[in-house]
Amino acid sequence: MIASAAQLHQPVAPGPPRPGGAVVIGIGNPILSDDGIGWRVAEQVEAVLRARGDALAGQRVHVRRMCLGGLALAEALVGYEHAVLIDAILTGSTRPGTVYRFGISDLPATLNTASSHDMTLAGALATLRRLGAPLPPDNGIRVIAIEAEDVWTFGEACTPRVARSVARAVQAVLDELAARPAGQTASADL
Amino acid sequence: MTRITIDPITRLEGHGKIEIFLNDQGDVENCYFQVPELRGFEVFCVGRPAEEMPRLTSRICGVCPEAHMMASAKALDALYGVEPPPAGKKLRELLYSAFYVTDHTTHFYALGGPDFVVGPDSPAAERNILGVIAKVGLEIGGQVIAARKRNHHVIEMIGGRAIHPVAALPGGMSHPITEEQRREILDIARQNVEFAQFTIDLFHNVVLANSAYVEMITSPAYTLRTYYMGLVDEHNKVNFYDGLVRVVDPDGVEFARYMPVEYTDHVAEHVEPWTYLKFPYLKKLGWHGFVEGKGSGIYCCTPLSRLNAADGMATPLAQAEYERMYETLGGKPVHFTLATHWARIIELLYAAERMVELAEDPEVASPDVRTLPTKKPTEGVGIVEAPRGTLTHHYVTDENGILLEANLIVGTTNNYAPIQMNIKRAAESLIHGGQVSDGILNRIEMAFRAYDPCLSCATHSLPGQMPLEIVIRDSSGQVVQRLSQNID
Numbered sequence: 001m002i003a004s005a006a007q008l009h010q011p012v013a014p015g016p017p018r019p020g021g022a023v024v025i026g027i028g029n030p031i032l033s034d035d036g037i038g039w040r041v042a043e044q045v046e047a048v049l050r051a052r053g054d055a056l057a058g059q060r061v062h063v064r065r066m067c068l069g070g071l072a073l074a075e076a077l078v079g080y081e082h083a084v085l086i087d088a089i090l091t092g093s094t095r096p097g098t099v100y101r102f103g104i105s106d107l108p109a110t111l112n113t114a115s116s117h118d119m120t121l122a123g124a125l126a127t128l129r130r131l132g133a134p135l136p137p138d139n140g141i142r143v144i145a146i147e148a149e150d151v152w153t154f155g156e157a158c159t160p161r162v163a164r165s166v167a168r169a170v171q172a173v174l175d176e177l178a179a180r181p182a183g184q185t186a187s188a189d190l
Numbered sequence: 191m192t193r194i195t196i197d198p199i200t201r202l203e204g205h206g207k208i209e210i211f212l213n214d215q216g217d218v219e220n221c222y223f224q225v226p227e228l229r230g231f232e233v234f235c236v237g238r239p240a241e242e243m244p245r246l247t248s249r250i251c252g253v254c255p256e257a258h259m260m261a262s263a264k265a266l267d268a269l270y271g272v273e274p275p276p277a278g279k280k281l282r283e284l285l286y287s288a289f290y291v292t293d294h295t296t297h298f299y300a301l302g303g304p305d306f307v308v309g310p311d312s313p314a315a316e317r318n319i320l321g322v323i324a325k326v327g328l329e330i331g332g333q334v335i336a337a338r339k340r341n342h343h344v345i346e347m348i349g350g351r352a353i354h355p356v357a358a359l360p361g362g363m364s365h366p367i368t369e370e371q372r373r374e375i376l377d378i379a380r381q382n383v384e385f386a387q388f389t390i391d392l393f394h395n396v397v398l399a400n401s402a403y404v405e406m407i408t409s410p411a412y413t414l415r416t417y418y419m420g421l422v423d424e425h426n427k428v429n430f431y432d433g434l435v436r437v438v439d440p441d442g443v444e445f446a447r448y449m450p451v452e453y454t455d456h457v458a459e460h461v462e463p464w465t466y467l468k469f470p471y472l473k474k475l476g477w478h479g480f481v482e483g484k485g486s487g488i489y490c491c492t493p494l495s496r497l498n499a500a501d502g503m504a505t506p507l508a509q510a511e512y513e514r515m516y517e518t519l520g521g522k523p524v525h526f527t528l529a530t531h532w533a534r535i536i537e538l539l540y541a542a543e544r545m546v547e548l549a550e551d552p553e554v555a556s557p558d559v560r561t562l563p564t565k566k567p568t569e570g571v572g573i574v575e576a577p578r579g580t581l582t583h584h585y586v587t588d589e590n591g592i593l594l595e596a597n598l599i600v601g602t603t604n605n606y607a608p609i610q611m612n613i614k615r616a617a618e619s620l621i622h623g624g625q626v627s628d629g630i631l632n633r634i635e636m637a638f639r640a641y642d643p644c645l646s647c648a649t650h651s652l653p654g655q656m657p658l659e660i661v662i663r664d665s666s667g668q669v670v671q672r673l674s675q676n677i678d
Binding site for chain 1: 229230231233234246249250296300318319320323328331332335338339353354
């Protein structure tokens with residue numbers, strides 16, 4: 001019953017990515033106002049990649065939406081070389097709609113990257129790496145966070161200032177994909 | 191783009207916050223565990239077709255979408271007055287058992303277990319799954335991840351998606367499974383039983399074999415005498431998916447046994463001015479403040495509560511371990527909050543065994559998985575046991591099935607009063623004459639963690655593992671000490 005290396009090395013979904021593949025994950029609760037901003041941005045990123053009409057887009061960059069943090073989020077990165085996470089953040093110190101970029105090493109606890117039921121994303125990544133799972137290197141995991149205003153009220157729409165940040169956040173995600181480490185340049189992928 | 195540094199205290203604001211007030215002697219006078227509540231769920235739901243509810247409510251939080259989907263589907267069965275065919279019901283329970291295996295496994299190895307396996311006084315940085323791996327071996331970590339993966343696969347096969355399954359409909363399920371899938375699930379279920387047995391052995395070898403741990407589990411600081419609630423089958427055995435709600439008193443004597451639709455006769459909610467979250471209590475006993483014992487309406491529903499409220503487990507291996515737990519801890523009911531960890535892995539074993547039973551039944555692969563609703567909808571209540579407590583969904587609709595009212599009592603909310611009382615008790619044992627013992631944060635966290643409170647339902651954005659802030663104030667209200675867990 002010991003898990004084989006092969007079992008651990010497969011991503012849960014949506015199927016084995018090709019080497020060099022990237023995953024973009026919008027994180028949050030899509031029915032909790034600004035908490036759903038990660039989903040909105042991910043939807044737009046997917047639309048942009050599709051519109052570019054590159055046959056490779058679907059194969060080299062997977063776009064997903066999730067509302068789980070911790071271990072489940074780390075498991076979703078298995079098998080990829082590059083990941084961009086999009087999430088809401090509440091610093092309370094900047095204008096709602098402000099777009100931040102973080103590396104995983106200075107990842108703040110955005111609203112959803114951690115889980116109160118297992119561990120932080122950093123802890124989960126460390127655990128999976130310890131178990132030999134192929135994960136993106138730290139410099140291959142980037143976080144685009146958007147300052148939220150209301151993450152307490154059920155609703156499918158973001159507040160106006162946060163909603164207006166979508167285009168800027170989408171561009172930030174595309175920039176991150178384009179700036180992938182040497183050897184994995186994004187131009188051919190997008 | 192701005193680069194910022196975020197102060198952990200700032201982030202904690204508005205999240206799990208514990209305020210401890212001391213009296214003139216410097217002992218604990220009062221304790222408040224505050225959580226902000228999400229707003230507007232009912233407003234969000236009203237006016238929508240009721241059949242959207244299994245998908246909508248499973249979005250309330252990302253931790254137990256399967257539980258919301260099941261409670262919602264059962265509420266819809268009741269709303270439309272329709273009984274799912276046997277295969278539809280069995281498929282739901284099979285999916286739900288796989289979910290329990292995943293959830294309880296993750297809790298034990300990543301959250302609850304590290305306190306014991308690594309040790310309650312070890313540094314917080316080591317009290318995690320990596321610490322467990324360091325102590326008991328790398329292959330254990332692999333087994334935890336493999337268990338999650340194979341059971342997510344089961345959830346995907348039956349529920350349509352691994353995360354946020356969508357297949358439950360009023361009257362049953364949207365699609366059957368194939369005979370081949372049934373055999374695959376049976377194989378997975380058998381692996382689960384083996385893994386659950388391994389987990390129980392680990393608990394015995396590491397926790398119960400250590401007298402210091404047993405002493406801590408049975409210490410007054412972690413003891414609370416309340417009523418206990420849980421779903422039971424017709425033989426009063428623990429059931430997660432279906433049955434009657436049974437409540438026993440602090441002596442273990444049956445106090446109530448009722449149908450889900452009767453819940454409003456039995457449970458009411460108390461409001462305190464200092465928190466948005468309500469405190470459910472047993473209506474017939476009334477609210478008498480944060481007091482334990484037979485006269486108080488405070489009840490608890492956790493894995494331990496479910497075992498206390500039942501007469502046993504419906505599967506043989508889990509039943510044997512159930513008996514072993516009560517023999518070891520001095521008979522029923524057990525009031526030791528930390529024994530919840532033991533109860534949780536007994537439930538893990540039951541869920542695994544139940545999966546085998548269901549997957550062995552050829553009927554589970556029958557194509558007859560749904561009874562089409564034909565009656566006009568009016569009102570329906572659905573109750574399941576979520577991993578963190580009894581979960582109630584209650585809908586009222588017009589004759590077109592459009593929601594007029596929706597009420598939810600989520601698992602953790604049931605336990606809000608006991609959590610609050612457990613925290614206070616742990617604080618009382620660690621603060622004397624104004625002196626705050628080292629390690630109070632860890633010890634209070636342990637009381638808190640036994641419940642695995644899912645504040646995601648009540649509050650959403652808990653940013654870390656256990657992002658509690660504890661503020662201790664003297665009798666004049668001045669802050670004496672402020673403690674918080676670092677979030678990396």
